[in-house]
Amino acid sequence: MLNNWVDTLTNLRKSAGAFAEHNPPVVQAYRGLNEALGQGKTLDAKTRELIALAVAVTTRCDGCISSHSAAARKAGATEAEVAEALGTAIALNAGAAYVYSVRAMEAFGQFKE
Numbered sequence: 001m002l003n004n005w006v007d008t009l010t011n012l013r014k015s016a017g018a019f020a021e022h023n024p025p026v027v028q029a030y031r032g033l034n035e036a037l038g039q040g041k042t043l044d045a046k047t048r049e050l051i052a053l054a055v056a057v058t059t060r061c062d063g064c065i066s067s068h069s070a071a072a073r074k075a076g077a078t079e080a081e082v083a084e085a086l087g088t089a090i091a092l093n094a095g096a097a098y099v100y101s102v103r104a105m106e107a108f109g110q111f112k113e
Contacts, residue, residue, distance in 0.1 A: 009066035046075040053082065054089035
């Protein structure tokens with residue numbers, strides 16, 4: 001096992017209290033953003049969580065991975081659906097690396113002597 005994701009989520013939730021205590025407006029705004037997502041009418045909760053999990057992988061956020069894995073499971077996602085969503089994240093990261101490689105080559109070319 002790489003990580004204990006249940007413990008990661010539990011510890012994140014416990015530790016978040018200190019931040020909330022010292023910066024309540026930001027935490028309230030963050031919670032409001034998440035609540036607004038739940039009010040969407042086009043995507044169901046499972047689809048939103050599969051997207052969020054794929055984004056969590058692309059942003060390399062362990063807290064997000066634990067949180068959205070739990071939420072995806074609760075929303076009824078299957079292992080096959082999660083694997084397919086994560087396949088999209090892998091493809092996107094490869095695509096992003098390609099696009100940024102093109103940008104890096106362009107930048108390198110602009111520094112000619």
